[in-house]
Every structure is written in structure tokens, then in C-alpha cells.
Amino acid sequence: MDNQKKTYYITVGTGEISQLKSVSEWNYKIEATDEEITKLREYFDQNYSSDWQGFFRAHVPYLQYHYDRQNDGYDETMIRIYDMLYKLGDDETKDHIAQMGILSRNQPNE
Numbered sequence: 001m002d003n004q005k006k007t008y009y010i011t012v013g014t015g016e017i018s019q020l021k022s023v024s025e026w027n028y029k030i031e032a033t034d035e036e037i038t039k040l041r042e043y044f045d046q047n048y049s050s051d052w053q054g055f056f057r058a059h060v061p062y063l064q065y066h067y068d069r070q071n072d073g074y075d076e077t078m079i080r081i082y083d084m085l086y087k088l089g090d091d092e093t094k095d096h097i098a099q100m101g102i103l104s105r106n107q108p109n110e
Contacts, residue, residue, distance in 0.1 A: 005031040010085060015044035028096070030088035043081045047074055079103065 009018050009026035017037060018026070032040070079102060086097045097103065 003033050003035070005033055008032055008037060010040075012081065012085075015047065017041060017044070028085050028093040029090045030085060030093060031090070032088045036084070036088060040081065040084055043077050043084070047077045047081070 006019060008030050009021055010016070010028040010030060011018075011026050012028070016026070017040060082097055082100070082102050086094055086103060089097065
């Protein structure tokens with residue numbers, strides 16, 4: 001694979017990764033190698049699968065959210081996604097993720 005970094009535009013909600021800025025409304029701009037993009041795609045695919053499992057689980061009314069492995073897996077993968085976006089992102093991406101406070105090491109000082 002090519003180790004040269006390229007610019008990508010990421011839409012977290014849909015799991016979209018594009019090299020074209022104008023394709024959709026994107027959330028984050030990153031610089032990544034092909035290998036890094038493959039890993040990010042794997043994380044998005046994991047969340048897609050967990051989301052479907054959670055959909056089917058949601059039809060079991062007595063199971064609460066905090067006792068649900070699919071939701072735990074989804075949450076853990078989201079943290080991995082945001083961690084990767086933070087590491088690969090431009091200054092605006094890093095600032096936005098830091099302001100979100102999703103990654104404990106990136107929480108702004110109050």
C-alpha cells in the first residue's frame with residue numbers, strides 16, 4: 001500500500017470517507033495513508049454491524065441500554081474513530097474533538 005498521506009473528508013454520522021470535498025457535508029478533514037483509511041473504514045463497518053444488532057435488540061423491551069453489549073461495542077468503536085480522527089486531523093478537527101470531550105486526554109481545561 002501507498003504510505004503517502006492524502007487528504008480525506010469524513011462524515012461520522014454516515015461513515016463516509018471521501019477525497020472529494022464537495023461530495024457531501026463533511027465533519028472532519030484528515031491526512032491519512034491508505035492503511036490508516038482502511039483501518040478507519042473497518043471501524044465504521046464495525047459500527048454499522050453493531051448498529052444493526054442494536055436495532056434487533058431494541059425490540060426486546062426488558063433489556064436496558066447499559067446492559068447491552070452491542071451498544072457497548074458501538075460506543076467503544078466510536079471512541080476509536082474519534083481517537084483516530086484526532087490523531088490524523090487538521091487543527092480544526094483536533095479543536096472540535098477536544099471541545100467534544102469524548103477523549104479524556106483531549107478535554108479542554110476548564
